[in-house]
Amino acid sequence: MTAGALTHLETAQLGALEVPVPGYDRSAVTAGIVHFGVGGFHRAHQAMYLDRLMDQGKALDWGICGVGVMAADARMRDAMAAQDCLYTLVLKAPDGSWTPKVVGSIVDYLFAPDDPEAVIEKMADPATRIVSLTVTEGGYNFSPVTGEFDAENPAVQADLAPGAAPATTFGLVTEALARRRDRGVPPFTVMSCDNIPGNGHMAQQVFAAFAELRDPGLGAWVREEVRFPNSMVDRITPVTTEDDKVQIAARFGLDDAWPVVCEPFTQWVLEDQFTLGRPPLEEVGVQVVADVEPYELMKLRLLNASHQALCYFGHLAGYRLVHEVAQDPLFARFLRAYMDDEGTPTLPPVPGMDLEAYKSELIARFSNDAVRDTVARLCAESSDRIPKWLLPVIRINLAAGRGTRLAAAVVASWARYAEAVDEQGEPIQVVDRLAEELTATARRQQDEPLAFVANRRLFGDLVDEPGFTGPYLETLTSLHEHGARVTLERLMAPARAV
Secondary structure (H helix, E strand, C coil), rough: CCCHEEEEECCCHHHCEEECCCCCHHHHHCCCEEECCHHHHHHCCCCHHHHHHHHHHCCCCCEEEEECCHHHHHHHHHHHHCCCCCCCEEEEEECCCCEEECCCCCCEEEEEECCCHCCCHHHHHHCEEEEEEEECCHHHHHHCCCCCECCHHHHHHHCCCCCCCCCCCCHHHHHHHHHHHHCCCCEEEECCCCCCHHHHHHHHHHHHHHHHHCCCCHHHHHHCCCCCCEEECCCCCCCCCCHHHHHHHHHEEECCCCCEECCCCCCEEEEEECCCCCCCHHHCCCCEECCCHHHHHHHHHHHHHHHHHHHHHHHHCCCCCCCHHCCCHHHHHHHHHHHHHHHHHHHHCCCCCCCHHHHHHHHHHHHCCCCCCCCHHCCCCCCHHHHHHHHHHHHHHHHHCCCCHHHHHHHHHHHHHCCCCCCCEECCCCCCCHHHHHHHHCCCCCCCCCHHHHHHHHCCCHHHEEEEEHHHHHHHHHHHHHHHHHHHHHCCCCCCCC
């Protein structure tokens, strides 16, 4: 198909497309949700569920107004503006089939650096009943050890300066809540969709802490009046590549500036705690429950922690795509052994879930070669991920007198990866907000083997726990002397096969 035969994705062209498009009149959709962090995951997940509802003729007053806060979000602003906020979502199945759907639930997009006042007033509008978030694990600005809000963050301090125009998510949301309070408008619900234990509780803690720094009375009001439901979200959504765009153009005749690709699997477990109502999400497969925590811990400690178990060893062994690692029997055994022996014992009962089947399905999902998720994506921002997903497993098992051999090995693989040089002497690009500090510390560990985990801001007192440092040092030494593959073979020598 030639470039001239492509159809530009926009409202006026929907009738000309040969792929499924919104089955509702988008001009009748109004925004009831303001969402911070419109990336691939949000568009493959929350926006997709709302699009499903709208296709049933429901929830047309629950459209999404996206908001970008970071300078890099200007790209999304431009893509949204060029396509009337439409985009193509493509499900990549293991059998190689691609299933497209044009999603229309996002109806507006605001770029906060362009006009912070417009963002604030959008949230202050009584029509906005939910403000949702996918701002990544690092976007909540709290210590991984103490859990306390970091009031000294320069961006936070700038937002708290008298007369400052808010630039952070905290500043924008808090100003909107203050205006609603002053105008007698009930507060919107703040709905976190990020991979953080107790994400609703954490969102309440950090937003209330920011509001309290601005005005103690406002902070108390936020704690008492604003609801912050917990949620568990799951769908593997790799970064969209140029090849994805080329393939979508060739297969479907679509000129889409920023499509989204993902796996077929999706799950959303949501606590039913909303101030001003919510869409009937249970009608499109969302599990609306009274207590999210069991599902959330299952996902964080099995899926997310297993991603960390896979990525550093995988990169060091020479793999660059996730499915290549998961299809390697040695790595699959390691992942399943971690899940069975160390992750699962830390979990409470999970209502309605068959954990054995769930763990098998995880390895099958990781092995989906159609998704082509990258190892580099999983290795990024480790300082925000490991403390939230893996270290709790280590601490719980230590307290219970159980072993931490495999989880400690994952931490050691991160420490070796953070040296920023692979086993062939080639550079590794460490993507992390603390990259410079982490790499400098990791490069000292040949002479100071515990240097990396002596960072108490990340690891707390684990450096003082022989039950952790013993297996950690054993793996780190093996990684330096024998490399990733031999180290895993030794770790798995007594382990059972999947």
